[in-house]
Structures are given as C-alpha cells and as structure tokens.
Amino acid sequence: MIRTSKHLKKVSQYQPPSRKRSRKVKLDLNENMLGCSPKVLDALKNIDWENISCYPEYDLLIEKTAAHYHVKPEQILFTNGGDDAIRCAIDTYIMESDRVLLPVPTFSMFEIQLKIRGARIRYLPYQPDFSFPFDTYHRSLCKGITMGIIVNPGSPTGKSIKQDQLLSIVEKANTHNIVILLDETYHHFSGKTNMELIKSYSNLIIMQTFSKAFGLAGMRLGFIASQEQNILQMQKVNLPYTVNSLAVIAGLAAIEDYDHINKVISQVNNEREFLYRELTKLGLRPHMTETNFILVDCGNYCNDIFQQLAERGILVRNISSNLRMEHILRISIGTRKEHEILIAALKEIIPSLK
Amino acid sequence: MIRTSKHLKKVSQYQPPSRKRSRKVKLDLNENMLGCSPKVLDALKNIDWENISCYPEYDLLIEKTAAHYHVKPEQILFTNGGDDAIRCAIDTYIMESDRVLLPVPTFSMFEIQLKIRGARIRYLPYQPDFSFPFDTYHRSLCKGITMGIIVNPGSPTGKSIKQDQLLSIVEKANTHNIVILLDETYHHFSGKTNMELIKSYSNLIIMQTFSKAFGLAGMRLGFIASQEQNILQMQKVNLPYTVNSLAVIAGLAAIEDYDHINKVISQVNNEREFLYRELTKLGLRPHMTETNFILVDCGNYCNDIFQQLAERGILVRNISSNLRMEHILRISIGTRKEHEILIAALKEIIPSLK
Numbered sequence: 001m002i003r004t005s006k007h008l009k010k011v012s013q014y015q016p017p018s019r020k021r022s023r024k025v026k027l028d029l030n031e032n033m034l035g036c037s038p039k040v041l042d043a044l045k046n047i048d049w050e051n052i053s054c055y056p057e058y059d060l061l062i063e064k065t066a067a068h069y070h071v072k073p074e075q076i077l078f079t080n081g082g083d084d085a086i087r088c089a090i091d092t093y094i095m096e097s098d099r100v101l102l103p104v105p106t107f108s109m110f111e112i113q114l115k116i117r118g119a120r121i122r123y124l125p126y127q128p129d130f131s132f133p134f135d136t137y138h139r140s141l142c143k144g145i146t147m148g149i150i151v152n153p154g155s156p157t158g159k160s161i162k163q164d165q166l167l168s169i170v171e172k173a174n175t176h177n178i179v180i181l182l183d184e185t186y187h188h189f190s191g192k193t194n195m196e197l198i199k200s201y202s203n204l205i206i207m208q209t210f211s212k213a214f215g216l217a218g219m220r221l222g223f224i225a226s227q228e229q230n231i232l233q234m235q236k237v238n239l240p241y242t243v244n245s246l247a248v249i250a251g252l253a254a255i256e257d258y259d260h261i262n263k264v265i266s267q268v269n270n271e272r273e274f275l276y277r278e279l280t281k282l283g284l285r286p287h288m289t290e291t292n293f294i295l296v297d298c299g300n301y302c303n304d305i306f307q308q309l310a311e312r313g314i315l316v317r318n319i320s321s322n323l324r325m326e327h328i329l330r331i332s333i334g335t336r337k338e339h340e341i342l343i344a345a346l347k348e349i350i351p352s353l354k
Numbered sequence: 355m356i357r358t359s360k361h362l363k364k365v366s367q368y369q370p371p372s373r374k375r376s377r378k379v380k381l382d383l384n385e386n387m388l389g390c391s392p393k394v395l396d397a398l399k400n401i402d403w404e405n406i407s408c409y410p411e412y413d414l415l416i417e418k419t420a421a422h423y424h425v426k427p428e429q430i431l432f433t434n435g436g437d438d439a440i441r442c443a444i445d446t447y448i449m450e451s452d453r454v455l456l457p458v459p460t461f462s463m464f465e466i467q468l469k470i471r472g473a474r475i476r477y478l479p480y481q482p483d484f485s486f487p488f489d490t491y492h493r494s495l496c497k498g499i500t501m502g503i504i505v506n507p508g509s510p511t512g513k514s515i516k517q518d519q520l521l522s523i524v525e526k527a528n529t530h531n532i533v534i535l536l537d538e539t540y541h542h543f544s545g546k547t548n549m550e551l552i553k554s555y556s557n558l559i560i561m562q563t564f565s566k567a568f569g570l571a572g573m574r575l576g577f578i579a580s581q582e583q584n585i586l587q588m589q590k591v592n593l594p595y596t597v598n599s600l601a602v603i604a605g606l607a608a609i610e611d612y613d614h615i616n617k618v619i620s621q622v623n624n625e626r627e628f629l630y631r632e633l634t635k636l637g638l639r640p641h642m643t644e645t646n647f648i649l650v651d652c653g654n655y656c657n658d659i660f661q662q663l664a665e666r667g668i669l670v671r672n673i674s675s676n677l678r679m680e681h682i683l684r685i686s687i688g689t690r691k692e693h694e695i696l697i698a699a700l701k702e703i704i705p706s707l708k
Contacts, residue, residue, distance in 0.1 A: 001556075003500075004587045005447065011590045019413065029409055031409065035403035035406070041402075045399075049395060050572075052569065053572060054383075054385050055370070055571045055572060059373065080593065092358050094359065096450075202356065211409075218406050218408055230356065233362060236367050236466075239368075240367075241370070241435060241437065241574060242434060244574045244601055245572030246573070
C-alpha cells in the first residue's frame with residue numbers, strides 16, 4: 001500500500017447523493033429545473049471543430065462577467081464550478097494546522113477541502129432557528145484564525161446573514177488579516193450580492209457559480225472575485241485551462257440574457273410559496289428560505305417519506321443527519337408539474353405511515 | 355497583504371504561451387489540427403437543456419474507457435483534462451519535503467504542482483540526444499524518494515523510454531513503495547500504452563488525455579488509471595463533478611470512433627515526415643519525435659524566426675530557454691496546408707536573417 005498525504009486519512013470521498021437521475025423528478029441537487037436561457041442552447045448550435053479541438057480561451061467571459069458585477073477583469077478568476085472555487089481559495093490560503101471558522105451545517109465541500117489541507121476547523125453551529133451564529137463567529141475572529149467561511153444565503157439553512165453583521169465580520173477580520181471566504185452560490189434568490197465589497201476589503205474572497213440561477217450546472221462554471229493581488233495568488237493553484245470551451249460559450253450567452261434570470265428568480269419565488277402552502281396543508285412543517293430549495297420537517301416519518309419518494313422516482317435530499325436538521329428533507333424548487341407530482345405522492349405516502 | 359500558503363512563494367502562474375489564437379496558424383499547443391471525430395460534433399447536435407442544467411454523470415464514459423483499455427471501471431478516474439490528473443496524483447501522494455524524481459526538460463505542470471505541495475524536486479536531465487536518463491533515474495530510486503515522474507513519450511523531448519528500462523524502473527520503484535506517475539499524453543503517436551501494467555504494479559499511476567489524438571483539448575477531459583485502492587484515494591482530492599456534461603458526450607463519441615484516431619495517427623506520421631524533409635531542405639536541423647510535434651534547431655536565428663513567424667500569424671513554441679533545448683522551436687504537426695504556409699514563411703524569413 002502506497003503512502004498518501006497524511007491528511008487524506010481523515011477525508012472521505014464526496015459521494016454524489018444520487019445517480020442515474022435521468023427521467024426522475026430531480027428535486028435533490030438544487031439545479032435550475034426551469035432550465036438555462038434558450039439563448040444558451042442557440043449559441044451551442046453554432047459550435048465548430050475548433051471549439052472542441054483547441055484549448056479554451058475565456059478572456060471575453062471574464063470581461064463580461066466583470067462588467068456585469070462592476071468589478072475589473074483582473075478581479076475575476078474562473079474555476080471549474082463552485083467546488084473548484086472553494087478548492088482554489090482554500091489551497092491558496094490554508095496550510096496544515098491553520099484554524100478556520102466554519103458555521104455548520106453547511107455545504108460539505110468546505111470541510112473536505114479544509115481537511116485535505118490539514119486545517120483545524122472550528123465548527124460554529126447555526127442558531128436553532130437557522131440564523132447565522134453571529135455572536136460566536138464575531139467573537140472567534142482573533143489572532144490565530146486564518147480564514148472564516150460564510151455561505152450567504154446559507155446552505156442548507158437557507159437564510160441570509162444580516163447585512164450589518166456581515167460588514168462587521170469582514171471589517172473585524174480585515175484588522176486581523178483573516179480571509180473571509182464568502183460563498184454567494186444562492187445570491188440571486190436572496191436578491192443581494194456583496195461584490196461591491198471587494199473594492200474596500202482586501203481580505204474578502206467571494207465565490208459565485210453559474211450552476212444555480214443561470215442553470216449551467218452541467219457546464220461546471222464558477223468564479224472567484226477578489227482584489228487583484230489575491231487573484232494573482234489564487235491563479236497559481238488554478239489550472240490554466242480549467243473551463244471547458246463550450247462552458248465559455250454557454251456562460252457568455254447566459255450572462256447576456258438577464259431577462260431569463262429574472263424570470264427564473266420570480267418563478268422560484270412563486271413555486272416556493274406554492275410548495276410551502278401545499279406542504280403545510282399536508283401537516284408537514286416547511287421552513288421558508290431565500291434560496292431555490294425549501295426545508296421540510298417531516299417528524300419521525302422523515303426517512304420513510306424520503307425512501308418512498310425515491311421508490312416513486314422522486315428525488316429529494318435527506319439531510320436529517322446534519323446538525324440542526326433532524327427530521328428534515330431538503331426539496332429543490334422545480335416546476336409546477338414536478339411539485340404537483342411530489343404533492344400527489346406525499347398525499348398517498350403520508351396516510352400510509354400513520 | 356493576506357498570508358498565502360508558504361509554498362506559493364516559489365510558484366509562478368502558468369502563463370498560456372499564446373492568446374487570441376483565433377484565425378492564426380496554431381502550431382504551438384500540440385492540438386489536433388485535423389480535428390476531432392465528426393461524430394463528436396454530431397453527438398453534440400442532439401443536446402437538450404438537461405445536459406446544460408443538470409449536474410454531470412459519467413459512469414458510462416468510465417465504463418467505455420475502461421473497456422477500451424481492458425481495465426476495470428474502478429481503475430479509472432476522470433479529471434478536468436490532463437493537468438487536473440497531474441494535480442490529483444500529486445495532491446494525493448505528495449506532502450511537504452517529499453522527494454520526487456523529475457526528468458527535465460518536461461511539461462511545466464509537474465513542477466508547478468510539486469512546488470505547490472512543497473516537494474523537493476530532484477531534476478534529472480535528459481541525455482544530450484533527448485533520450486531518457488535511465489541510469490541516473492534507476493540509481494536514484496531508493497529510500498527517501500516518494501514519487502518518480504516519467505513522461506512517455508517525453509515532452510518536449512519527443513522520444514519514448516525503452517520498454518525494458520520502463521519495466522525495470524516500475525519494478526524497482528515498487529520494491530521501495532515509490533509511486534511512478536507515468537504520463538502517456540502522447541502515447542497514440544508512439545503506438546504504445548502501458549495500461550496493462552496497472553494490473554501488476556500497485557505503485558503505477560498512468561495518466562492520459564483526450565486532448566491530443568482524440569482532438570478534444572477544448573473539452574478538458576483526462577483520466578487516471580491505477581489499481582482500485584489508489585483510485586479511491588485520488589477520488590478524495592478529485593472534485594465530484596469535475597467533468598463537463600458536454601465533454602462526457604464528446605468523450606463517448608470520440609472513444610467509439612477509433613477509425614478516426616487511426617486516421618489522425620497516420621496523418622500525423624505523414625505530415626511529420628513532410629515537415630522533417632522540408633525543414634531540412636531549408637538548412638534547419640529538425641529532430642524526429644514519436645509525438646504530434648517536431649523540434650527544430652534554428653541555431654542563432656531561433657528567437658528571430660519565432661518572432662517573425664508570430665508577426666505573420668504563425669504560432670509555434672519557443673522552448674529555447676529549456677535545458678537541452680538551446681536554439682530549438684517546437685512545432686506542432688498540423689495540416690498540409692498549415693505546413694505549406696509555415697514553409698513558405700520560413701523561405702522568406704531565413705534569407706532575410708543572413
């Protein structure tokens with residue numbers, strides 16, 4: 001047996017929660033089930049062999065993205081999806097034994113990447129009502145901490161941190177040279193990005209993705225925004241041709257069709273309301289979020305409901321083993337049709353369990 | 355200024371050697387200028403929004419690739435191009451201060467990834483005739499070495515290591531628990547893969563790419579082959595959705611059209627001969643290779659020729675600052691038309707320099 005990096009002993013493989021998802025009702029991965037802009041598919045109709053056979057170039061995508069968010073192209077670094085943005089930031093700034101603040105529960109990729117680098121993670125539990133643990137987080141920002149992670153809105157907690165609290169954290173972290181890694185994966189649904197803060201704070205690294213509101217999860221397109229000297233450092237651990245040429249074409253078409261994004265956001269908001277009402281009527285306890293998923297407390301029947309939905313080809317995410325998430329299923333916001341299938345199934349399943 | 359990982363101080367960003375390559379004669383990046391299989395473009399005509407908006411799945415591509423190379427699916431790990439395969443293997447097995455054997459000159463990504471991890475690199479120069487430094491490499495395989503890298507055929511040296519030498523290295527390394535990372539990026543052109551050796555040697559990690567003979571450089575599709583217990587470890591540092599959905603479709607179509615690969619290989623062989631003859635006629639000293647590029651000793655005019663070709667929109671690679679590569683330009687094998695443009699330009703440039 002060949003010796004691996006010692007930190008890998010504590011790391012487990014990320015297992016995609018479900019596979020062979022084709023032809024199922026996919027309410028498990030917070031994808032955009034309304035689909036990408038039709039202009040993305042149009043743009044991809046015009047590809048030729050050079051798009052396939054030549055190495056990708058994405059200066060134009062960087063320029064357009066920077067312009068869209070009112071930052072400089074030198075402040076943007078594209079990555080192979082949001083996962084790779086997390087990897088790049090952590091690999092650039094975290095060394096063995098560095099201490100990192102991580103509010104939990106959260107997206108598992110943070111813990112995986114931190115463990116790969118041998119970081120010491122200080123887990124800060126969200127409040128019982130899923131709100132951000134501001135007091136403990138703010139108090140923990142002191143000498144000896146290298147990085148603090150904030151996912152905003154939270155995942156799977158679904159709520160935003162208050163803006164004055166976020167500012168107070170970034171400000172205090174800055175005085176201690178602590179990097180704040182701010183994950184804005186779901187920001188379109190909460191309606192608020194903090195991209196403008198990178199102008200003022202050299203310790204702020206923001207990551208975003210084209211996988212959610214833009215509907216490009218299959219394209220693997222994410223990016224980091226930060227001050228130029230930080231981007232130059234992260235470029236060292238970012239692979240030079242990390243984004244696929246067709247992802248570049250898709251990204252360009254997506255970012256130019258903001259009408260589609262607005263439509264997606266409004267439809268997600270409506271459908272989340274619909275699901276909230278229907279789940280309540282069924283006697284379940286949904287939690288409203290500012291994202292494209294909803295949380296549902298299913299009580300003691302949580303695992304049974306999850307299982308029986310899966311048997312019917314309806315995929316949701318069972319997050320009940322997470323801290324604070326006892327009895328909770330996470331359901332992505334899909335189309336009205338998908339929600340009607342889900343509700344109809346629950347109407348059959350729930351009475352059979354009692 | 356935020357502190358980065360200390361190893362990054364010694365790492366420079368990989369700068370793509372040329373940009374804005376569209377509409378130029380691209381003989382600089384060893385792409386397949388004959389293009390991918392037409393079946394790849396056909397397959398990509400049938401995509402729908404789910405390919406774009408849902409997270410990728412690539413079990414089928416793993417199965418087909420494993421079957422093609424007569425290994426098990428559990429012995430294959432797909433990566434975001436060959437660069438990412440290098441990153442995964444090095445990140446899994448290399449810790450700070452580990453000693454690694456690296457024959458030079460070689461593809462720069464090895465040195466970048468090794469430096470990121472803080473490895474101590476033992477550089478082993480290729481022979482003056484560009485043949486593999488077998489004696490020093492074999493002698494260096496001893497306690498205290500963690501990994502040895504072999505690029506076969508070499509890049510940019512262009513020659514294969516003798517098969518009995520390779521076996522002798524893998525065998526000796528195995529007795530010392532030294533990982534051999536074998537890069538077979540150009541193996542289609544030399545006609546020899548060592549994939550079957552992973553069955554016998556638990557210390558062997560082979561990496562391949564779809565960027566060269568398959569002509570999918572824009573798709574970012576590479577893979578690692580090794581014994582199952584090694585793949586499980588490398589999976590920890592490999593991102594779960596590292597390959598783009600359209601790359602999966604392209605890869606499936608490419609690997610099923612082996613006739614196209616055979617056509618590419620035969621055309622590359624013919625065109626390399628053509629270029630060799632024509633460059634010789636011009637008074638330059640080409641070096642034959644077993645890859646899809648050729649090396650040309652341009653003497654003292656090397657930089658001038660490189661520059662004047664670039665001014666004419668003809669991109670080749672100036673590798674003359676590399677060890678053993680003084681005065682040498684690397685020219686990718688392209689189409690006959692591209693070669694005629696190149697030769698015509700050289701016929702104008704060379705007399706003007708004397």
